[in-house]
Amino acid sequence: MTPVPMLLADGVRKSYGDNEVLCGIDLEVTPGEVMCLLGPSGSGKSTFLRCINRLERIDGGRLWVDGERVGYRRHKGALHEMTDRQLCRFRTQTAMVFQHFNLFPHMTVLGNVTIGPVKVKREPKAEAVTRAHELLDRVGLGEKATAYPRQLSGGQQQRVAIARALAMRPKLMLFDEPTSALDPELVGEVLAVMKDLGDSGMTMVVVTHEVGFAREAADTVVFMDGGVVVEAGSPDRVLGSPQHERTRAFLSKVPV
Amino acid sequence: MTQSTPTTRERLLAGGDERLIPLRHWGRWVAAVIVLALLALLIRAFAAGDIDWDVVGEFFTAPTIIRGLVNTIVISILAMVLGIALGVVFAVMRMSRNPVTNAVAGLYIWFFRGTPVLLQLLLWFNLALVFPSINLGFWQGDMVDIMTPFLAALLGLGINEGAYMTEIVRGGILSVNRGQTEAALTLGMSHTGTMSRIVLPQAMRVIIPTMGNEFIGLLKNSSMAAVIAYAELLRASQKIYFVNYKVMELLIVAAAWYLIVVTVFTIGQMYLERYFGRGQSHVTHVPWTRRFLSTLFKTHAVMPEPPKVDDEEDRP
Numbered sequence: 001m002t003p004v005p006m007l008l009a010d011g012v013r014k015s016y017g018d019n020e021v022l023c024g025i026d027l028e029v030t031p032g033e034v035m036c037l038l039g040p041s042g043s044g045k046s047t048f049l050r051c052i053n054r055l056e057r058i059d060g061g062r063l064w065v066d067g068e069r070v071g072y073r074r075h076k077g078a079l080h081e082m083t084d085r086q087l088c089r090f091r092t093q094t095a096m097v098f099q100h101f102n103l104f105p106h107m108t109v110l111g112n113v114t115i116g117p118v119k120v121k122r123e124p125k126a127e128a129v130t131r132a133h134e135l136l137d138r139v140g141l142g143e144k145a146t147a148y149p150r151q152l153s154g155g156q157q158q159r160v161a162i163a164r165a166l167a168m169r170p171k172l173m174l175f176d177e178p179t180s181a182l183d184p185e186l187v188g189e190v191l192a193v194m195k196d197l198g199d200s201g202m203t204m205v206v207v208t209h210e211v212g213f214a215r216e217a218a219d220t221v222v223f224m225d226g227g228v229v230v231e232a233g234s235p236d237r238v239l240g241s242p243q244h245e246r247t248r249a250f251l252s253k254v255p256v
Numbered sequence: 257m258t259q260s261t262p263t264t265r266e267r268l269l270a271g272g273d274e275r276l277i278p279l280r281h282w283g284r285w286v287a288a289v290i291v292l293a294l295l296a297l298l299i300r301a302f303a304a305g306d307i308d309w310d311v312v313g314e315f316f317t318a319p320t321i322i323r324g325l326v327n328t329i330v331i332s333i334l335a336m337v338l339g340i341a342l343g344v345v346f347a348v349m350r351m352s353r354n355p356v357t358n359a360v361a362g363l364y365i366w367f368f369r370g371t372p373v374l375l376q377l378l379l380w381f382n383l384a385l386v387f388p389s390i391n392l393g394f395w396q397g398d399m400v401d402i403m404t405p406f407l408a409a410l411l412g413l414g415i416n417e418g419a420y421m422t423e424i425v426r427g428g429i430l431s432v433n434r435g436q437t438e439a440a441l442t443l444g445m446s447h448t449g450t451m452s453r454i455v456l457p458q459a460m461r462v463i464i465p466t467m468g469n470e471f472i473g474l475l476k477n478s479s480m481a482a483v484i485a486y487a488e489l490l491r492a493s494q495k496i497y498f499v500n501y502k503v504m505e506l507l508i509v510a511a512a513w514y515l516i517v518v519t520v521f522t523i524g525q526m527y528l529e530r531y532f533g534r535g536q537s538h539v540t541h542v543p544w545t546r547r548f549l550s551t552l553f554k555t556h557a558v559m560p561e562p563p564k565v566d567d568e569e570d571r572p
Contacts, residue, residue, distance in 0.1 A: 055438055084446055092444035102439035106457050106534060116443040119453065148534070168443060 004067040006031045006172050006203045007052065013060035014047055021047045023227040024061065029172075029205060029220075034198040036214035036235075037207045039224035040250055045207040048224075049174050052205070053094045054087060065093060066171055092120060095165035099177040101157040103149040109136065109160050110145040116168045128167070135163040139193050155186030159193055166197075173197070175206040191217075211254055215239050223247045311505040315496060316512070324492025325513050331409050331488060332475045338414030339474070340467075343421025348451065350426055361422065368419035374480050377412035381405065381484040409481035409488075417474055424466050428459030460532040468525040472518050489513055 007029035014022040021044045029035050037045040050056045051063060054071045063070040072079040073086060082090060103112050113132040117123040136142050139159040149157050158178055165173060175194065179187040191210060195217045198204055208214060214221050214235055221238040223230045225246050231238055242248045315321055350361035368376065384399035432455050440450040482491035493506035 053442055055441065088441075088444045088446050091442060094442075096439075096442040098435060098439060100433075100435055102433070102435040104436065104439070104454055104458075106532075115453070116445075119449065120444040164443070 003031055005029060005064070006033070006066055007205065008064040009048075009061065010063075011061035012048065012051060012058050012063055014044075014051060014056060014058050021227055022051070022058075025224075025227075025229060027222065027229065027232070029203060031171075031203055032201050033219045034202075034204045034206065034217055035220045035222060036218040037205065037222050037224055038209070038211065038214060038250070039230075043224045044227040045224050046176050049096075049176050049205060049207050052172075052174055053091050053096055055096075065090075068093075088120070092116075092168055093170060094172045094174060095168050095170035096174045096176065097158070097161050097165055097178050099180050101149070101154070101161045101181075103157055103161055103164070105149050107148075108145065109141065109147050109149070109152070112149070112160060113164045113167050116164065121168070132163070132167060135166050136160070138166075139163050140189070153186060154182045155189045158182065158190045162190075162193055162197070171203065173202055173204045175204065175208070177207050177209065179208065179210060209254060211239060211251065223250065225250070307508070308502060308505055311500075311502045312508050312512075315493075315502075315506060315509050318496070320492045320496060321489070321509060321513070324487055324489040324510075325517070327487050327492075328475065328478050328489040328513075329517060331406070331413065331481065331486065332471070332478050334410055335413035335417055335478070336471050336474055338410065339417025339421045339470075340425075342415065342418025343425045344456070346418065346422040347425035347429060350422060351429065365419045365422055368416050369423075373412065373416050373477055374483065376416050377408060377480055377484050380412045381408040383408075405481065405484050405486035408484050409478070409486040412484075413474060413478060413481070417470065420470060421467070424463055424470065425459065427466075428461075428463035429455055431462045432458045457532065461529075464525065464529050464532055468522065468528075471521060471525075475517060475521070476514065 005028045007027065009025050009027040012022055012025040013020070025044075025048055027035075037048070039045050047056060051058050052065065052070065057071065068090070069079060070090070071082055071087070073082055074080075103109075104115070107115065110129065110132055113135060114125070114128040117128040117131070118125055133142065133145060136145055139162055141156060141159055141163070144152060144156065144160070149160065152160065162178075178194065179190050182190065187210070191213045194204070194206070195213070198217045206213075206218070216235075218235050220232060221235045222232040223238055223242070223244070223246075230244050230246050231242065238247065239251065242251060346361045346364055349357040350365075352358055381403060383403050387399050389398050390396060390402065429451075436454050436458065437450055440454040441447075445453065478488055479490040481488050482494065485491070487495075489510050493510040497503045497506040
């Protein structure tokens with residue numbers, strides 16, 4: 001028996017009014033896989049990512065995370081839309097890292113990393129704090145636990161955001177252009193943490209413009225344009241010898 | 257680039273020890289002197305005027321006045337608490353996607369912001385004319401007994417304040433970046449938890465300065481409750497001057513107490529603002545005395561220190 005896919009998308013569609021952003025996305029991510037989504041702006045990459053944890057609702061098709069239908073519960077042979085509480089529980093399985101970090105500015109770094117485990121998962125505070133310190137050490141910010149986000153550089157803030165996501169022990173991590181808002185010299189430190197995470201076996205879906213990172217860290221590279229998957233495959237194939245004109249045109253424009 | 261001849265260069269560098277004379281702000285000094293002179297005239301006029309300052313001193317701590325003061329503070333705080341609670345509830349309703357709750361919140365703001373407070377106080381106080389008695393099934397009573405001046409003042413002031421607070425809270429909530437809500441939801445927080453732990457604490461930073469103004473306004477508006485026989489500060493001083501005819505003296509007593517209370521609460525507000533501004537490191541506190549003196553005596557105002565960014569670990 002093949003393992004349950006961590007993420008399965010079948011004909012996912014999404015529109016805003018008349019504007020169709022996703023026009024039937026089929027994808028599969030196996031446990032432990034690192035998938036990079038590349039493509040020009042407006043190609044629907046971020047929207048697709050936000051459908052996975054239901055920050056956005058899909059208008060058509062089906063999505064599963066670890067075998068569970070996103071946003072629905074099976075009950076007596078029918079699918080019922082999840083209540084707010086069920087949705088909260090569902091969302092704890094995935095974690096998301098945002099382009100603009102979205103750290104909570106009124107809490108310290110430690111507060112940011114422990115609020116999920118303590119308030120959502122009801123873990124004992126002491127345990128959460130110990131683990132938060134471990135995670136901060138892991139992203140190289142062990143010294144910054146008492147700092148406020150404003151006092152950190154962009155790269156440090158994004159690494160805290162990764163630690164905050166990891167604190168929830170997610171099965172699947174979603175990265176929405178995690179380095180796009182960073183000064184060029186700070187990109188490397190964040191990518192290094194992500195590469196490390198992928199190597200340790202975390203399942204990750206990464207929307208990025210960093211072709212170098214995709215080549216180095218991804219198991220699968222997916223090129224999207226105009227709301228469809230243009231091509232998908234190993235980094236060598238998609239980045240090395242792209243089959244489609246649109247992929248080639250895109251790759252010729254981005255820095256490698 | 258043309259280089260100056262060594263002689264010119266040497267001449268320029270040699271002149272480095274000259275004395276620097278800062279710009280003198282003569283205009284500021286003249287304006288300050290004129291204003292102080294006018295102020296002195298005003299104070300002299302009042303000191304020499306027909307005011308019996310001994311009476312002011314005598315009644316300043318009179319039991320009736322102190323009771324009135326306590327009532328003013330109590331009704332203001334309770335009405336503010338009611339106003340804030342209503343403000344949060346109606347702001348959330350106003351922003352909800354449910355068209356019914358949204359419209360009801362709009363109606364609430366429309367009515368209670370659109371009619372004078374004094375009129376609303378009279379409405380509540382005279383509610384017995386519309387509903388002579390209340391019957392809750394297990395308990396019933398006469399409205400005249402229930403709607404005391406205290407309750408009428410509390411409802412009148414609090415519900416009116418709630419209408420203003422609704423808009424203030426809504427503005428505060430809208431000021432918080434949408435990404436904060438998304439980050440909280442992504443962590444698995446409920447909508448209620450997101451609002452109370454993430455959005456409202458950040459909205460408070462925007463809400464508190466305005467809320468301070470509202471509270472000061474409410475404190476002074478509470479004097480209108482004198483009309484419906486609530487024994488607050490103004491009514492207390494009226495009660496006394498109806499007997500001894502020292503009208504101006506007792507109004508000065510009341511005014512002084514209002515100023516004292518407002519001053520104390522303003523200081524409290526400053527500390528509250530500092531608490532909710534935590535994490536905003538560019539909010540550096542400069543004492544007003546230093547700020548005031550520096551504009552008079554120095555050429556530059558004291559600027560708050562820029563936020564400290566620690567970049568020792570930034571190298572990849």
